[in-house]
Amino acid sequence: MATEQIDIIGIGAALVDVFADVTDADLARLNLPKGAMTLIDTDASQALLSQINIHTSTAGGSAANTIAGTASLGISSGFIGKVATDPFGDVFAKDLSAMNIHLLGQPLTNDVPTGKCIVLITPDAERTMNTLIGAAAFITPDDLDAEVLKQTKVFFAEGYLFDSPQGAETFFTACDMVQAGGGKVVLSLSDSFCVERHLDTFTKALDGPVDMIMCNDAEAKAMFGGTSIDDQLNAMQQKNIDGVITRSAEGAVIVMSNLVTEIAAETVEHPVDLTGAGDQFAAGFLSGLALGKSMENAGQRGAIAAAEVIKHVGPRPQVNLQDLIAGANLA
Numbered sequence: 001m002a003t004e005q006i007d008i009i010g011i012g013a014a015l016v017d018v019f020a021d022v023t024d025a026d027l028a029r030l031n032l033p034k035g036a037m038t039l040i041d042t043d044a045s046q047a048l049l050s051q052i053n054i055h056t057s058t059a060g061g062s063a064a065n066t067i068a069g070t071a072s073l074g075i076s077s078g079f080i081g082k083v084a085t086d087p088f089g090d091v092f093a094k095d096l097s098a099m100n101i102h103l104l105g106q107p108l109t110n111d112v113p114t115g116k117c118i119v120l121i122t123p124d125a126e127r128t129m130n131t132l133i134g135a136a137a138f139i140t141p142d143d144l145d146a147e148v149l150k151q152t153k154v155f156f157a158e159g160y161l162f163d164s165p166q167g168a169e170t171f172f173t174a175c176d177m178v179q180a181g182g183g184k185v186v187l188s189l190s191d192s193f194c195v196e197r198h199l200d201t202f203t204k205a206l207d208g209p210v211d212m213i214m215c216n217d218a219e220a221k222a223m224f225g226g227t228s229i230d231d232q233l234n235a236m237q238q239k240n241i242d243g244v245i246t247r248s249a250e251g252a253v254i255v256m257s258n259l260v261t262e263i264a265a266e267t268v269e270h271p272v273d274l275t276g277a278g279d280q281f282a283a284g285f286l287s288g289l290a291l292g293k294s295m296e297n298a299g300q301r302g303a304i305a306a307a308e309v310i311k312h313v314g315p316r317p318q319v320n321l322q323d324l325i326a327g328a329n330l331a
Contacts, residue, residue: 004076005076005151005152006076006077006078006102006148006151006152007075007076007077007152007153007154007290008067008070008075008076008077008078008152008153008154008155008156008286008287008290009067009077009078009079009080009104009148009149009152009154009155009156009178010063010064010066010067010070010077010078010079010080010155010156010157010158011063011079011080011081011139011155011156011157011158011161011170011171011174012061012062012063012064012079012080012081012136012157012158012160012161013061013062013063013064013081013115013131013133013136013137013158013160013161013163013164014059014061014064014079014081014082014083014089014092014114014115014135014136015059015060015061015064015092015114015115015116015117015131015133015134015136016057016058016059016060016088016091016092016114016115016116016117017056017057017058017059017060017061017116017117017119017275017314017315018049018054018056018057018116018117018118018119019054019055019056019057019058019119019121019273019275019313019314020052020053020054020055020118020119020120020121021053021055021120021121021122021123022052022120022121022122022128023122023123024122026052026120027120027122027128030048030051032120032128032130033128034122034126034128035126035127035128036128036129036191036192036193037117037129037130037131037160037190037191037193037194038128038129038130038131038193039131039133039163040118040130040131040132041132042113042132042134044130044132045116045118045130045132048118048130049118052118052120055313056313056314058095058314058315058316059091059092059095059096060117060315060316061081061115061117061136061158062158062160062188062190062279063079063081063156063157063158063160063161063188063279064079064081064092064096065276065279065280065283065315065316066156066158066188066279066280066282066283066286067079067101067156067283068096068099068101068283068316068317069279069280069282069283069284069287069305069309069316069317069321070283070286070287070290071099071100071101072099072283072316072317072320072321072322073283073284073287073301073305073321073322073325074287074322075286075287075290075291077100077101077102078101078102078103078104078148078152079096079101079102079103079104080104080105080139080143080144080174081103081104081105081136081139082105082106082107082108082135082136082137082138082139082143083107083108083114083115083135083136084107084108084109084110084112084113084114084134084135085107085108085109086113086114088113088114088116089107089108089114089135092114104143104144104145104148105139105143106142106143107135108135108138112134112135112137112138113132113134113135114134114135114136115131115132115133115134115135115136115137116131116132116134117129117130117131117132118130118131118132119275121273121275121313125271125272125273125274125310126274127273127274127275131160133163133164136164137163137164137165137167138164138166139161139164139166139167139170140166140169140170141166141169141170141173141174143170144170144173144174144177146177146180149174149177149178149181149183150177150178150180150181150183151181151183152178152181152183153183153184153289153290154183154184154186154286154289154290155174155175155178155183155184155185155186156186156187156188156282156286157171157174157185157186157187157188158188158190159187159188159189159190159191159194159195159198159202160190160191160194162194162197162198162201162202163194163197163198168198168201171205172205172208172209175208175209175210176209179209184211184212184289185209185210185211185212186210186211186212186213186214186282186286186289187202187205187206187210187212187213187214188213188214188215188278188282189202189213189214189215189219189220189222189223190219191219192218192219192221192222193222195219195222195223196222199222199223202223206223206239206241210241211242212242212243212244212289213241213242213243213244214243214244214246214278214281214282214285215243215244215245215246216245216246216247216248216278217229217232217245217246217247220232220236220245224236229245229247229253232245233245233253233255233260236255237255237258240258241255242255242256242257243255244281244282244285244299244302246277246278246281246302246306247265248265248274248277249265250265251263251264251265251303252265252281252299252302252303254295254298254299256295259295261295261296261299263296263299263300263302263303264303265303265306265307266303266304266306266307267307268307268310268311271310271311272310272311272312272313273310273312273313273314274310275309275313275314275315276309276310276314276315276316277306277309277310278306279309279315280302280305280306280308280309280315280316280317281302281303281305281306282302283302283305283321284298284300284301284302284303284304284305284306284321284325285298285299285301285302286298287301287325288301288302288330293330297330300328300330301325301330304321304324304325304328304330305317305321305324308321308324
């Protein structure tokens with residue numbers, strides 16, 4: 001376990017991302033809902049892999065990708081996740097180590113493999129994810145270090161955590177540890193289907209320890225209902241919920257203490273892969289939060305990080321985000 005203070009700690013599924021290009025017709029043939037994250041088992045994972053042509057594999061997972069971004073932004077960062085003692089688990093651990101990210105949690109020692117996310121990318125750059133949670137599903141409160149969590153400034157959890165049997169228990173236990181030291185809890189809604197699967201747990205979290213949420217407009221609709229962004233913003237304000245709603249090319253809207261701040265998206269003429277755009281927006285935003293920046297500054301950091309990641313294949317930054325932030329006079 002780490003002993004020094006870690007300013008931002010994420011928690012979620014430790015997965016290896018596997019990428020393949022497909023057409024809309026391929027998705028229809030495979031009976032996969034475009035743009036969604038679908039949970040699959042080992043057999044389904046093997047069957048899908050046999051029908052696609054993989055071009056890239058990299059360590060991933062939603063919250064882990066965000067933490068890769070915060071590390072690139074120069075923030076002391078850690079990640080709590082469960083991998084197996086297998087080659088993919090080694091890849092995941094080495095990947096984080098190379099980015100100076102502290103990997104927290106105990107590795108799984110049974111026969112369950114490290115999880116993977118098969119990302120299918122259509123020509124419009126939309127991503128459809130098929131996830132085998134694997135070892136990541138075995139995360140428990142035993143993977144938490146109270147002393148480390150008590151010292152962190154920002155604790156960032158992905159909603160996908162609630163798909164794990166003890167995920168909710170682990171989340172709420174971690175929140176108690178973080179808030180005992182005065183840290184902030186930020187929860188990503190992750191996916192509209194995830195919100196529907198665990199609406200009661202999300203509601204309990206928002207009514208309880210969560211200080212801020214991060215979501216896109218589809219996830220906001222699943223959580224708050226309504227037919228427009230204004231409906232969701234009004235619901236957040238009525239419930240005194242702070243957070244960020246990202247809107248792809250339309251930028252993002254931040255609600256903080258009932259004040260609304262609009263953030264313009266950075267222009268990217270030819271996006272290559274939208275995988276990780278929301279995760280990297282979160283990274284930029286959370287870095288600003290940890291550094292005590294204004295909401296406008298934090299949002300602009302998010303927009304810059306999101307714009308960088310959609311210019312290439314893969315969900316993590318390929319340049320030093322600190323340099324981009326400094327170039328935009330946001331440091």
